[in-house]
Amino acid sequence: MSEGKSFPELVTGGAGYIVSHAVLALVDAGWPVAVIDNLSTGFRFAVPAGVAFYAGDIADEALLARIFAE
């Protein structure tokens, strides 16, 4: 499923209850994953070790530009 992918899927809200499980499923399937979450209701510990984590708002254009440039 992840064959040929060279950059991570960016998952928004990945520190939340539901989406952190989606992140785990993606990791288990071998997908490279990164998470952006402002931790307004989510928790940093919900993001699996080894997954790139960006603390911030999905409306933060400067942060998104930095993430996409990496």
Ligand SMILES: NC(=O)c1ccc[n+]([C@@H]2O[C@H](COP(=O)([O-])OP(=O)(O)OC[C@H]3O[C@@H](n4cnc5c(N)ncnc54)[C@H](O)[C@@H]3O)[C@@H](O)[C@H]2O)c1
């Ligand atoms: N045991 C259970 O059944 C259980 C447990 C927890 C939650 N729930 C329910 O499941 C549903 C979904 O919960 P959830 O935790 O997945 O959803 P959520 O809405 O709480 O999580 C969304 C995630 O997005 C993040 N977020 C919100 N706005 C953002 C923004 N502008 N930029 C970046 N990140 C942002 C939050 O910090 C959070 O981590 C809710 O209805 C909740 O009540 C059920």
